[in-house]
Amino acid sequence: MAQKDIGNKTPLQTLSSTYQVRQYYDEWAENEKYDRDMVDWNYTGPEEAVRTIIKYAKSKDILIFDAGCGTGLVGKELNKAQYLNIDGADLSQKSLDQITEGIYRRLCRIDLNKPIPIPDNHYDAVVSVGTFTYGHLRPQALDEFLRITKKNGLICFTINEGIFESHGFYEKIHQLALKSSWKAIELFKAEYLASKDVNAWLGLYQVV
Numbered sequence: 680m681a682q683k684d685i686g687n688k689t690p691l692q693t694l695s696s697t698y699q700v701r702q703y704y705d706e707w708a709e710n711e712k713y714d715r716d717m718v719d720w721n722y723t724g725p726e727e728a729v730r731t732i733i734k735y736a737k738s739k740d741i742l743i744f745d746a747g748c749g750t751g752l753v754g755k756e757l758n759k760a761q762y763l764n765i766d767g768a769d770l771s772q773k774s775l776d777q778i779t780e781g782i783y784r785r786l787c788r789i790d791l792n793k794p795i796p797i798p799d800n801h802y803d804a805v806v807s808v809g810t811f812t813y814g815h816l817r818p819q820a821l822d823e824f825l826r827i828t829k830k831n832g833l834i835c836f837t838i839n840e841g842i843f844e845s846h847g848f849y850e851k852i853h854q855l856a857l858k859s860s861w862k863a864i865e866l867f868k869a870e871y872l873a874s875k876d877v878n879a880w881l882g883l884y885q886v887v
């Protein structure tokens with residue numbers, strides 16, 4: 680999320696290490712504060728991402744990886760849409776601890792800016808919402824998403840509009856298309872966090 684979105688919290692742009700990002704979300708997750716803030720702020724990212732996935736992932740049996748699952752808001756939306764085979768990963772253990780049992784098959788605490796400990800061509804889809812923003816996941820994380828996704832599988836992500844061009848995301852997603860690693864199915868400006876005047880690009884790409 681952009682600096683302007685969270686006036687009551689430390690601006691994301693001041694977070695300079697993975698350790699700080701982890702602490703930031705560990706604190707925010709406590710007593711369900713993150714989840715309550717997202718309701719108060721009318722955060723629509725998870726809903727918009729799942730609405731987009733539903734249009735193209737017709738089988739409900741697919742195996743999905745929720746990269747940067749946080750407290751499980753995307754998993755909840757996927758479950759509502761009858762997708763039940765979901766694994767989740769996040770940097771913040773306290774966020775993972777907030778997740779209601781039964782939403783995900785497996786959860787693990789990992790740094791998604793590093794190689795993901797999952798074999799090649801493992802998932803039918805990867806979804807990553809709210810993770811490509813200041814100080815969070817870098818564009819190179821998309822290479823790992825591609826590696827762990829099966830051919831013809833789907834990768835759905837949001838990228839904060841404030842960093843889309845300046846932090847190399849626009850270039851990265853187009854390079855991957857030029858290399859025929861994936862092809863664009865949808866790329867549009869989503870409402871995301873409209874109450875805080877924060878938009879994000881929402882992409883859905885298919886692995887070639």
Ligand SMILES: C[S@@+](CC[C@H](N)C(=O)[O-])C[C@H]1O[C@@H](n2cnc3c(N)ncnc32)[C@H](O)[C@@H]1O
Nearest residue numbers: 704747748749752769770771790791808809815
């Ligand atoms: C804005 S939250 C979004 C969480 C969830 N996807 C949602 O939509 O509610 C961003 C998440 O990215 C996670 N994150 C940030 N950097 C990360 C990293 N390097 N590796 C794994 N997760 C990371 C944070 O811990 C946090 O849970």
